[in-house]
Amino acid sequence: MRVREEFSRSAAAYAQYNVIQKKVAQRLVGSIIDSPQRILDIGCGSGTIFKAIDWEVEHFVALDFSEAMLLNHPLSKNITCKLADFNNAKAFRTFSGRFDRIISASALQWARDLDAVFGYIAALQAPVSLAIFTCNTFKSMYDCAQLEPILRCSDEVIALAEQHFDAQYEIVTYTLAFKSPREMFRYIKKSGVSGGRRVLNYQQTKQLMREYPHDYLEFEVLFIHN
Numbered sequence: 001m002r003v004r005e006e007f008s009r010s011a012a013a014y015a016q017y018n019v020i021q022k023k024v025a026q027r028l029v030g031s032i033i034d035s036p037q038r039i040l041d042i043g044c045g046s047g048t049i050f051k052a053i054d055w056e057v058e059h060f061v062a063l064d065f066s067e068a069m070l071l072n073h074p075l076s077k078n079i080t081c082k083l084a085d086f087n088n089a090k091a092f093r094t095f096s097g098r099f100d101r102i103i104s105a106s107a108l109q110w111a112r113d114l115d116a117v118f119g120y121i122a123a124l125q126a127p128v129s130l131a132i133f134t135c136n137t138f139k140s141m142y143d144c145a146q147l148e149p150i151l152r153c154s155d156e157v158i159a160l161a162e163q164h165f166d167a168q169y170e171i172v173t174y175t176l177a178f179k180s181p182r183e184m185f186r187y188i189k190k191s192g193v194s195g196g197r198r199v200l201n202y203q204q205t206k207q208l209m210r211e212y213p214h215d216y217l218e219f220e221v222l223f224i225h226n
């Protein structure tokens with residue numbers, strides 16, 4: 001599957017390139033005030049969420065479908081790394097006991113059927129803190145290339161989430177500036193933000209690098225919290 005390949009390939013470089021994901025994780029964890037003890041982190045990557053947590057946790061389950069990402073996740077006796085695909089209901093059936101909170105940062109935008117995945121999460125009956133990239137991510141770049149965004153828009157994600165969670169919603173926009181177009185495009189490739197979806201061929205990428213009028217990229221993130 002392309003998304004998994006992309007994340008496995010970029011696993012080593014991810015820690016260097018995940019500037020925005022780090023900000024997202026810090027904001028998400030910063031909004032949690034009840035110091036949950038039993039946590040499930042969906043699409044944990046190399047542990048940005050675990051590293052942002054500043055209280056002692058009893059048990060942390062780190063779930064990801066990329067072995068390479070999990071190999072970079074912190075290890076300790078209270079951490080269980082679980083290799084599983086969140087698109088698959090089975091991934092959520094094997095937990096013993098309840099979680100105090102379910103966290104997911106910068107991962108669920110790649111859900112094949114987000115409604116179904118929200119359903120699997122809601123069935124675990126725990127409070128949630130979710131951050132999901134939405135369609136205005138890379139907006140200026142998509143506009144310049146006259147392409148449709150590949151991510152779901154925030155209103156669509158909110159409409160789905162409302163069917164499963166009683167939650168608050170917040171949309172946050174980040175911008176990241178680059179020294180050169182080359183650096184910008186390298187970032188897109190290495191950060192895993194493109195999720196393996198190659199929307200431009202080589203020539204189109206070259207043209208976009210020449211014509212893109214800004215030195216920054218935008219990121220739009222929907223935070224869902226209860």
Ligand SMILES: C[S@@+](CC[C@H](N)C(=O)[O-])C[C@H]1O[C@@H](n2cnc3c(N)ncnc32)[C@H](O)[C@@H]1O
Nearest residue numbers: 007043044045048064065066069085086105107
């Ligand atoms: C952009 S990274 C975010 C990692 C981490 N949560 C963070 O905040 O830095 C997205 C992660 O989601 C994982 N992922 C994507 N699709 C997945 C799926 N279907 N099942 C499990 N993990 C998935 C990727 O392997 C990757 O580690």
